[in-house]
Amino acid sequence: MIPVQGLQGARVAVLGLGRSGLSAARALAAGGAVPLCWDDNPAARSKAEAEGLCVQDLHHPSAFEDIARLIVSPGIPHLYPTPNAIIATAQMAGVPVDNDIGLFFQSFATGAWASFDTAPRVVAITGSNGKSTTSALIHHILTEAGRDSQLAGNIGRGVLDIDPPEDGGVVVLELSSYQTDLARSLTPDVAVFTNLSPDHLDRHAGMGGYFAAKRRLFAEGGPDRAVIGVDEPEGRFLAGQLAEGPTDDRVIRISVAAKLAGPGWNIFARKGFLSEYRKGKQVASIDLRSVKGLPGAHNHQNACAAFAACRSLGLAPRVIEAAFHSFGGLPHRSQLIAEAGGVAYVNDSKATNVDSAVKALEAFQNIRWICGGLQKEGGLGPLNAVSGAVRKAYVIGREAAAFAVQLDAEAQVCGTMAQAVEAAIVDAEQGDTVLLAPAAASFDQYDSFEKRGDDFVAEVRARLGLDPVETV
Template structure:
């Protein structure tokens, strides 16, 4: 577990006692806070009481006594309409955060000498598989890795920073909406396509939520196979941010907005690759990097060249693929 300091002796409202909510309560308690829990479901309240937590009907609570509301990602923040706890919190000027934000704040208070690196991953499709694979690769490289977040283990239930070298975290758009200070060493957006539009008020809100993963990232990897990812990449490049574009079809996109950002984004104009039909060494890169990542779909590369055709490989097993 990752204890969350910074709220010592203060009352924190926790609504929604699923995986993220109950682990947030445990982490807050371990850090010295006084979590006050509530859930609309009886089973969640019973579990909280069995663990010795204070369970209180938040609809009857004095919200002026709370330092923060930790909201379940399953409860709407803005759309279709704010959850009633959101209205109560805003009326009392109580900040509204989620478990990923608590994780970020706990890491920010960890001494730099023992603070693990963080790789944060989001996207409409493939984020769970990418998270699992990145974690596996790093483990095979001999690193102490903890994988969690929106996949498998709740982020605050992961081992404490002193026991980890790298956290690989999957973050959903719901979780990112409740995050303000996450500062990953690497932030990855796999792709964007319309999803959860009812919860974000439309595509613009959904894209904005996904883009939050890059707000404080040291290095940004942005999937640009869709116009929405291209828009995010263009905005980051205009800010002079450090990062790389990722694509399954490097060179295929010629979005005029993307190609107009120079010198941050550029195409070196090399000749076409006869195997893929895409330009060789397409380099639409951020100011801080000099390359992009793109491979032929279904390829595994070794030493920069195709090694294995994975086109007919079976999908990665796991509960995250049963969505």
């Protein structure tokens, strides 16, 4: 646990008692603060009370008298589309609003560091797509290289639940726009921006607000090194704002869309090869085509980001390359779950928006595509532009018919995962890939994209006669 510093003796309100809220309350108490916890869900309040935490109704008009700070869980809106009523009351009372990420950066460094040879460092990753894979890949590379590394934030452990870092330790944080938007302290040593595409637009009042939330990690965080994906205008703009000039190697530009020229520090992947250039000269190259855990251009972008972050931490290219080959990928993210009869079955349930589904479709050939769910803004046009490899789509979700009519590819309305998997297996031929890449949220049928992916895995394995962990 990372005990919260700077709030000893203070009364601190905690709104939302999920993983991050309970973690924050524990860390506040460990640091000598007095957490006052609330969640509108009675079961969540009961869980907090069972841990000995004080539960207090924050709806009460006097709730924010003598409160030093309000800590908010990421799922609770603080500005758009409408501020939560409790947050609005705190803001009217002049109480600062923060989250567990802000508490972490406020409390990470301790006096114990004075005896360390090498101060611990934080690598923070944000962006629209690829955050989880990039974060896990960086953590994997560091671990394989023998470096003390912990993975936290949106992936792994809660950020305040990690162990105090050891001498030279590295904490790898995946951070969403919800987290970077609200955190009062943001001071990573290395910050990574993977890419930007429309997502969570209602929460940020449009693309400008969404980008601004991501940008805070760099503009207010002041990292020593910034790894910036420059395949979108926002990334190019951000890199330009952070660099003092073309030769400023504090900014590492990455791309999978173009060969990056110039005198700075550039890393790009083209035709399956990752290249590192410094001062206009190539200094490293890696063949990514045989790295099974990183299929497709979108994963090659993740590889570039992870390579750049690890190079900035002093790792050699060949050490990173070896770790690439031992990386097994993440569940629900281009996850190969089975191979049978010459057909591959891939679970990319994390492809919850059109952009991430486009990247999944570009990674495979001869696709039997399972898609559909709670459609997001923007339409499905970009999917049709890359659907040439789709042999047939099998559409699930409550609005499967409306989803299907927007597709150029042949589409069968299935409704349920069970029906879609059965139909895809019946149709599949040797050389095909049955791919779950929904291009939509899961909440019309599932509690989360993980539950949706688990259902796909279970249906595939049941119909192939495999046990829950066996592959053939």
